[in-house]
Amino acid sequence: MARRGDTIELAVLGLLHEGPMHGYELRKRLNLMLGWGRLLSYGSLYPALKKMLRGSLISEVGATAVTSRRQRITYQLTDAGRAEFERLMSEVGPAAWEDDNFDIRFRFFSSTDMEIRLRVLEGRRSRLQERLDRVQRELAMTQKEVDRYAAELQRHGVESVEREVRWLSELINAERGTPTDQTGSQTSPTRPSAAPVTND
């Protein structure tokens, strides 16, 4: 289910797409970006960079501006790397909306068309909805004596996913230019959150 590999690769491609950077800096940005959990270790970043170098997706920047005296290797995208980034960002399918990958795609949404963005957003939303349905269905069968904490965990989990579905709906509406709210999820009449996020 869902290649989780290449998570780092896409993220690196995306960050370098915004400008050259060296490994250490890359790691910091990566951790801030997908750091809502564990930190990325050097043990995975540097080998990944080497692999991308070998694959000619990135190249070392010749020390043009000597802004720092520190021995560090600055990387930049090659044409092949830029092409690969664009290819990956145009992908529409499970790979784009599975848990790990979705956040990264989203982070670089500015680099895609609205059409792609909508497909990915909607894909993710139905994925979450399916998940909700599955749990509800299975819950109906398994039901009997439910542990108090188990029930609370379940409740909180469902609530979180429902929240994300609402968030996605707001983003979808924003992309479409429709005034927020629709899609059968209310709870709050006015929500300042979901941002304008109108297209470029």
Place this chain on the structure above:
Amino acid sequence: MARRGDTIELAVLGLLHEGPMHGYELRKRLNLMLGWGRLLSYGSLYPALKKMLRGSLISEVGATAVTSRRQRITYQLTDAGRAEFERLMSEVGPAAWEDDNFDIRFRFFSSTDMEIRLRVLEGRRSRLQERLDRVQRELAMTQKEVDRYAAELQRHGVESVEREVRWLSELINAERGTPTDQTGSQTSPTRPSAAPVTND
């Protein structure tokens, strides 16, 4: 230490603590339980069960009641397994409140004392608060031209974590028997949160 392996082990121990079960059933329950992401594969469950068998934490149940004609292996906890489960559940420390492990501990909270529960709940809360602070701090430094989608992702992430902090605060208050009351959730700028929580 900070092993994040044994995630399956604790979950299996916990489920078998509630009653004997066979592998297939175990997998279904596990997926419902921590299935808010990817599904556990047979390729990890069965080897894990074998390992636990070798370690004498579990044993095969002799076919006493022939309720089903199906060839299936029902497992149950041994005394050592029960002891190990209790030991793990009594652990207070990072291992107990890291992302993956927390949910599982929580799911089996009924098997522990209130004292332990409070320590774990508070530990998790300060962990999340730290995370929030770190992001806020780093955000203050990195700030400049922020991509629209990057900003929205950031915002949503912060909001989700803040939500979980509030949830934890409510649970802590409930444990203490106090009527619900916020401890310091909301958009506090910098708050190391209570929770002394000493440990390795």
Place this chain on the structure above:
DNA sequence: GTTAGCATGTAAGGAGTTACATGATTTT
């Protein structure tokens, strides 16, 4: 009688972590 779901496993391999190593530069 054939499909769908139950039930158990193994082998190969990917992705990332931990722990180990090293050294430069900036701050206190």
Place this chain on the structure above:
DNA sequence: AAAATCATGTAACTCCTTACATGCTAAC
């Protein structure tokens, strides 16, 4: 001068996934 943090890497290992392989039983 010491401590902190910047900066880059490697080797061993763990956990888990994918894909493969097998066979039973219930339902249609």
